[in-house]
Structure formats: C-alpha cells, structure tokens
Amino acid sequence: MQGAPDRESPQASATPAMTPFLETQIQKVIDEIYHKYKGVDDGTVATYIPELGKANPKHFGICLATVEGQVFTAGDWEQEFTIQSMSKPFAFQMALEKHGPEETLKHVGLEPSGEAFNSIELDPKTGRPFNPMVNAGAIAVASLIKQSPVQASIAAFVDKLSGAAGRRLRLDYSVLASETETGNRNRAIGYLLLNAGIIDEQVQLSLDQYFAQCSVLVNCRDLALMAATMANIGNNPVTGQSVFDFQFLKYVMAVMFSCGLYDFAGNWAVEVGLPAKSGVSGGIFGVVNRQLGIGVYSPKLDAQGNSVRGILACRELASHFGLHTFDFSNVGSSFMQWLL
Numbered sequence: 001m002q003g004a005p006d007r008e009s010p011q012a013s014a015t016p017a018m019t020p021f022l023e024t025q026i027q028k029v030i031d032e033i034y035h036k037y038k039g040v041d042d043g044t045v046a047t048y049i050p051e052l053g054k055a056n057p058k059h060f061g062i063c064l065a066t067v068e069g070q071v072f073t074a075g076d077w078e079q080e081f082t083i084q085s086m087s088k089p090f091a092f093q094m095a096l097e098k099h100g101p102e103e104t105l106k107h108v109g110l111e112p113s114g115e116a117f118n119s120i121e122l123d124p125k126t127g128r129p130f131n132p133m134v135n136a137g138a139i140a141v142a143s144l145i146k147q148s149p150v151q152a153s154i155a156a157f158v159d160k161l162s163g164a165a166g167r168r169l170r171l172d173y174s175v176l177a178s179e180t181e182t183g184n185r186n187r188a189i190g191y192l193l194l195n196a197g198i199i200d201e202q203v204q205l206s207l208d209q210y211f212a213q214c215s216v217l218v219n220c221r222d223l224a225l226m227a228a229t230m231a232n233i234g235n236n237p238v239t240g241q242s243v244f245d246f247q248f249l250k251y252v253m254a255v256m257f258s259c260g261l262y263d264f265a266g267n268w269a270v271e272v273g274l275p276a277k278s279g280v281s282g283g284i285f286g287v288v289n290r291q292l293g294i295g296v297y298s299p300k301l302d303a304q305g306n307s308v309r310g311i312l313a314c315r316e317l318a319s320h321f322g323l324h325t326f327d328f329s330n331v332g333s334s335f336m337q338w339l340l
C-alpha cells in the first residue's frame, strides 16, 4: 500500500500525490454538503457584541485542508469573520510554549465545565477556571501570554496565527472596539480571577489581550490550514513553516476534544468525534490528527452559541469520510485509505 504515512519521519513526503480523480471526488462531496445545508435557516446571529450582528446570515463556507497541502473549498470560504473563541486553543498553545504545562496549569484546569462559554464560575475544588476553552480560562491564559505594552503580545499572537494560516492576518478593529465597549461580563470574570489570585493585577492588560485575540480576522481556508497545521505535528502543510511546538499539541487537542463546543461538547464528541473549537462569529474548526483540518463558517447560532450549519456540515464530513476518532473505520489514516 502506498499511502501509509511514514511514522518514523512524519515530515518526509511519504504519502503519494492525490490523483485528479480523487480530488474531484472530494470536491464533489464538499459541494454536495454545501448545497444540502445552505438552505437551513435555523438559529440566530450573535448580537451581544453589536458588531457581530452585522454578519450576513446567508454566508456559508466550507474548507478542508490535508496534511499534504491540498485545499478544497465550497461556498463563501473567502468571507472573513472574527475568530472569537476559536482563538482559545492557540492562546493555550502559546502559554504552554512560554511557561510549560506545570506553570500554565496552575492558572487553568483541564476539566469540562458543562457550563456556557461565558459562565462566571471557577472550579470549586481547585479555585481555577475549569478549562482554557471557556472565557474564564481563556482570560487566565491571555494573562499568561500578555506583555506590557500589550501591542507586542498581540502582535506575537497575530504572527503565530498567521504562520498557521499561511498568510498575514490582521485584527478587525470595529469588532475589537465593539467588544471592548460592551464586554462587561468578561471584565467581571477578569476581576473574579484577580480576586481568586489566578491572574495578576494587570487585569485591563489581560482583557485587552483577550479581546484582541478574539478579533483576528480569518476565513474558512485559514481555519482549515490552522487545523491542518495542528494535524501536521505543528508544521503548516502548505508553507512548510514550523509553527507549533508539537509536544504541547496533545494538551490542546485533548482539551478541544472534551471542551471545544462548550455545553454541546459531549454530544459533539459522540456525533462528530473530533477535537474542535467553535466561536460566536459562526466558525468551527476541527482537527483530524495526522490527516487534515476542517474550517466551516455560517453565522447563525444555536442555543449553545455554535453555528447551526457548521455543526451539520462537520457531522456530515465526519460521517462521509469516516473521520470520527473512534469510528471503527478510523485506524489513524482512514481519510487516506478512503482516497486510495
């Protein structure tokens, strides 16, 4: 069999180029999923950050990027939106790279909270935020990677994401201003964290860092490539750039698996079965470890704050290609087997 990745030297180009026939087949599946769900009109666009309310509810994009660097797109994949909570795994990765797990985990836990993303609650047993995927945990993480002046650490964050996306990303300053103005709940969380001794007294700086992280503009292709960079042991499969220290990716992906979709995380784990992260802008990205990255976008959200069409598309992609981590057919390279 020619397609099995070489486990000894994962970066060697051990997998064969896809044939045009197979590329067409994959494209066909993605196009079908797009057309199947583009008419679904359930959900509501988030408005608690007023600027997010301006999103076009019709937008729907899908992108899939393999660890070999092939990229497949459908619909409004070029449409940009702010990354919002999908920034959280990357900030966690940066905190782990900067401080190591021992220090980082003094400030944030690894347990699912079962609560909404914006819950004002700490783990009663440990006094820490439950995990880095809820706002409390993400603000604690932002505090770990912030610098003074904060522009420097915001630039470092945008650089990191740009490396993963394979193009230069930038902030949406209107969304940033809108969230900064209205983000009283996150400010409350910030001061709760200060009171609990989880973050230092530079609360404003930590919040500035967090709000800026949420305001990075991405499209579906960026998300899929960021996910594919995680799947590819930290190396961007298109540019070849080494972006993430791979030894920490297991922390990040494990937490995404158990906590990435807030209080829908358990259902997601069963139905889709991939480490993933959603955001209130309507994006979701998912990682098929060692195989590919998925990025989807559609701004109408369900009650848990997850994209309605995004969940439908991911569920269908996972079942169609056998991507579920615990799917009987997924033996670590099911996607490549499907292709060969």
Ligand code: GLN
Pocket (backbone or CB within 6 Å): 083, 084, 085, 086, 117, 118, 135, 179, 186, 214, 278, 279, 280, 281, 305
């Ligand atoms: N910036 C948003 C907030 O803090 C992110 C939330 C989300 O995407 N779930 O409220």
